[in-house]
Amino acid sequence: MLQMRIIAPGEHSDRIVELLCEDSAVSNVTLYRGASVKPDGDVIEADIAREGANEVVDVLREMGIHRFGSIHLATVRTWISESGLEADRVTPGASADAVVWAEVTQQAYEDSEFNWIFSSFMVLATVLVAIAIVIDSSILLIGAMVLGPEFGAVAALGVALVRRRFTLLRRAMTTLAGGFVLAIVATTIATLIARWLGWVTAADVTESRPDTSFIYTPDKWSFIVALIAGVAGVLSLTSARLGGLSGVFISVTTIPAAGNVALGVAFGLRDEILGSGLQLVVNLFGMAIAGWMTLAVQQEVWASVSSYRARLLAGRRHSNRPPSDR
Template structure:
């Protein structure tokens, strides 16, 4: 169940109520006349079955509520309501499977912003990954994978393509490129310092590393794992049950490859650089492709659900179900 709040001028209240009252998935409808100060007008609140959120939001967007006021939706963690339960039962689809596109798109924009926090986490993760490579520690590699924030903009690539948000696509590409450039660049500087101090030698970079050799030796499994992880990650961020996202971070070799690129540059080892670049691009490409395909499939499925709901709402006996 989702909690819906709209604020709009009083002249739009009747149209907003009509858009909400016509839908069996809406319950707990309340109006607070004159409660809104900026913009001046009315506050309208309701509970909406998650499965119907896209249709409800689209009707409000068609009324241009978001242009003159605001539309907000929050998940309701715990609720006790007979009418709410009946609204969910009447609404086709599963609440856990429902994709609320406004929520997904908003999250994509938030996680694609190139800011100090994103750069800090990505740089720290890359530095940890480079240390993991030097000491050949799989545990540190896993730690670097979990710390890296790069999945947000990678998932945003799929959202941008499916929803045709080309500004979001540009932001995601910029964040990924600049983020990795900065993280790798700073890690190169630190690697050169460590080399100068004698803490790292060429043998640490090109010598036998049974625990972390997979980072710079990509193969078909690198791409396959990227595809699987990308699909799982998108399902995790679009579902009401956001499970398994940590597993996605641990599965894909992006940040460790970036750390290995930095070490390769610091010691001038071409095979290390190009092997890691291939690993990084294969994994990002696999995740981006899988994210796009998964979101496209989800959009197609929920478009059919919306058609079923539209037919149901046109039935004269719908209130009696």
């Protein structure tokens, strides 16, 4: 269940209320005349099943409500309402499977912002990976992988392609490139300092590392794992049900590969740089492709569901008309 709050000029309120009241996915509608001060207008609230949110948002956007007002969507975690239950029952699709595109797109913009927090987590995760490689610690490696924030920007690439948001595409690509470059440079500097102090030697990087050797030896399984992780990650982001994003972070070796590239640069180890760089590209490419394909399939599925729901609504309106109006 979602709670929708709309701020709109008074001349649009009656049309919006009519739209909401006619939609079987909406269970409660409240109108507050003149309640909005900035901008001047009315406030309309409604409870709506997740499965029916996209069509309502699309109509509101076509009316231009977002230009001179606002449309807010918030998840209602707990609700007790027979009318709400009926709205959820008669709306095609499952609530947990429903993809609310406005919500997904907003999340993609937030996750792909190149800010101080994103940069800090990228650097900290990559430095931790470098330490994990030096001491060959799989536990520390997993911790660093979970700390990495890059998947949100990777998923944003798929959202940008599917929803044709090319500004978002440039933003996500810039964030990924900037984040990894910054993390590798910072980790390389930290490694050079450790090397100067005598804490790390080239042998620590090149000797046998059974628990972390996969970082610089990409193969067919690297790409397959990236594909699976990309699908699982996107499903976790688009579903109302809690997913397994932590599992996705642990599955792919983007941050570990970046850390090993930094170690290779610090010690001039060409094979480490090339192997890890290829591993990084394979994982990013695999996740991006899988995310795009998953979102494309979801878009087609929900487009079919929306068409079916539109036919149902049209049939219900027709059946509810008085005989003289038919």
